[in-house]
Amino acid sequence: MLRLFTASLLSLFLVVSAGFADEVSVKRSYVDLEWGQMHLRTAYPVTLSDASPVVCFAPNPYSGNYYSLLLKELARDRVVIAPDYPGLGQSDRPEAELDIADHADIMAEVLLKAGWGPKGRGPIDACGYHTGTFIATELALRHPALVRRLVLIGIPFYRGAERAERYEKLGKVRPLPEALAALEQDWIFAVEQRAEGVALERGFKNFIESAAAWQNKSRIYGAVFQYPAAQRAPLLIHPTLVLNPHGSLKGPTEDFSSLIANAELVELPDLKYGIFDIAPDVIAGQSRAFLDGP
Numbered sequence: 001m002l003r004l005f006t007a008s009l010l011s012l013f014l015v016v017s018a019g020f021a022d023e024v025s026v027k028r029s030y031v032d033l034e035w036g037q038m039h040l041r042t043a044y045p046v047t048l049s050d051a052s053p054v055v056c057f058a059p060n061p062y063s064g065n066y067y068s069l070l071l072k073e074l075a076r077d078r079v080v081i082a083p084d085y086p087g088l089g090q091s092d093r094p095e096a097e098l099d100i101a102d103h104a105d106i107m108a109e110v111l112l113k114a115g116w117g118p119k120g121r122g123p124i125d126a127c128g129y130h131t132g133t134f135i136a137t138e139l140a141l142r143h144p145a146l147v148r149r150l151v152l153i154g155i156p157f158y159r160g161a162e163r164a165e166r167y168e169k170l171g172k173v174r175p176l177p178e179a180l181a182a183l184e185q186d187w188i189f190a191v192e193q194r195a196e197g198v199a200l201e202r203g204f205k206n207f208i209e210s211a212a213a214w215q216n217k218s219r220i221y222g223a224v225f226q227y228p229a230a231q232r233a234p235l236l237i238h239p240t241l242v243l244n245p246h247g248s249l250k251g252p253t254e255d256f257s258s259l260i261a262n263a264e265l266v267e268l269p270d271l272k273y274g275i276f277d278i279a280p281d282v283i284a285g286q287s288r289a290f291l292d293g294p
Contacts, residue, residue, distance in 0.1 A: 024075040026068075028090075031110045036092025038110045039084040041065065043075035051078035052148050052291065054125045055111065057132025058082065059154075060224065061210045061217030063089025066129075070276050073284035081124075083110060085131075087216035089209070097219065100227040104138035108146055118145045125291050127151040129276070130249070131220060133256075134227050140238045150240040151287045153275075154249040157229050157256035164225075171222030173215050186210045195274030202277055233259035240264070241290040243283065247272040264290065 025044045030037040041064045054074055058066040064082030074080045086106060087093030098106070111117060116124050126147050128136035133152040140147040158166060177183060190207035191200070210217065233256055242257040244250060245268045257265045266286055271279055 024072050026071060026075075030090075031113050033106070033109060033113075035094040036086075038086070038092070038106070039064070039090035040110070040114070041068075041071065041082045043071040043080040043082075045075050045077050045079070047077075049078050052123060052125045053079035053081055053116065054127050054151075054287070054291070055107075055136075056080065056082045057107070057126065057128040057135045058085070059130035059132060060085070060220040061088060061213035062206060063091075063209055065089065065205070065209075067276060069280040070283055073280045074287065077288070081111075081114075083107060085220060087219065088213050093216060099223045100134050100138050101142060103135050103220075103223065104142050107135060107139055108143040111146060116146070123148040125149045125151070127153070127287060129153045130156050131224050134224060134229060137229075137232060137236065138227075141232060141235055144238070147238055149291055150236070150238050151243065151290065152240060152253075152256075153243040153283065154245055154247070155229075155242070155253040155256040156224060156249060157252040158225070159230065167222060167225035171218060171225050173218045173222075176214060183207075183211055195272070195278060197278040198274040199277070229256065230259065234261065236260050237262060239290075241266065241287065243268055243286055245271040245273075245275050 023046055025046075027042050027044070029040050029042065031040065056064065056067045056070065058064055063084040067082045071080045071082060084091040085103065086098060096102075111124060112120065115121050123146055126136035126139055126149075128134070128151070133155045136147075136150055136152060140150055156166075187207055190210060191203040194200075194203040194206075240260050240263045242253060242260070242263050242265045244253045244257070244265060254265065257263045268275075268282070268286075271282065275283060
């Protein structure tokens with residue numbers, strides 16, 4: 001049954017801020033796969049915790065660094081992992097083209113090799129934003145014993161002509177640019193139009209990551225807008241929290257959540273864009289309450 005809530009930023013801040021240590025340790029590592037290496041950022045709490053780790057899947061075209069502030073909030077009382085997708089950040093990319101199922105299988109292999117899963121240190125909780133919502137969903141469907149719970153935020157769920165239009169616009173691999181003007185839209189989006197409260201340094205780093213992912217980001221967008229989300233969502237049996245900031249993905253997020261039988265939808269009307277920089281405490285507070293719940 002779908003349950004609907006509206007979050008108060010002030011009350012969430014008070015819940016999140018109480019009772020946790022202020023420091024976490026963030027380390028980088030690589031996991032070796034047959035075709036290359038996958039890069040991970042892992043945040044550890046100061047005090048040992050038996051809470052399930054949270055694995056955060058980033059929005060394309062960014063690396064796990066997109067979650068740098070959220071990692072520090074969530075890792076006050078649990079391990080938090082943020083991998084780079086194949087071909088983005090510091091991860092290698094196999095030669096084969098990858099769909100969402102392939103990305104989910106790669107992430108499963110990485111996590112199992114890192115020691116998680118039913119035969120290791122136990123299952124993980126999966127968190128995803130935009131692109132990461134579909135990878136988290138597919139990870140849970142294809143590897144159900146590896147995933148305990150899901151947190152999905154800002155879901156790019158489109159149907160029919162709208163979905164096809166986005167695939168045509170974003171999912172076709174383009175030649176490398178020969179003129180600086182080709183990067184103008186990336187600059188405008190990441191720097192000039194960054195949300196109020198997002199630091200210039202953060203916007204600049206996002207621009208650099210997007211520019212570096214010039215061709216690989218199109219491959220991942222292609223996978224996103226070919227993913228059969230409408231058929232896959234109803235198959236989810238894992239407890240799922242859907243957080244819905246009121247930006248451009250508000251409607252698509254509500255539509256996707258309505259397809260999941262075991263979903264809890266939380267509206268975040270005070271948040272729109274740049275949410276992981278502006279309000280990581282709010283996202284962490286909502287996520288922690290759900291992940292630690294009965």
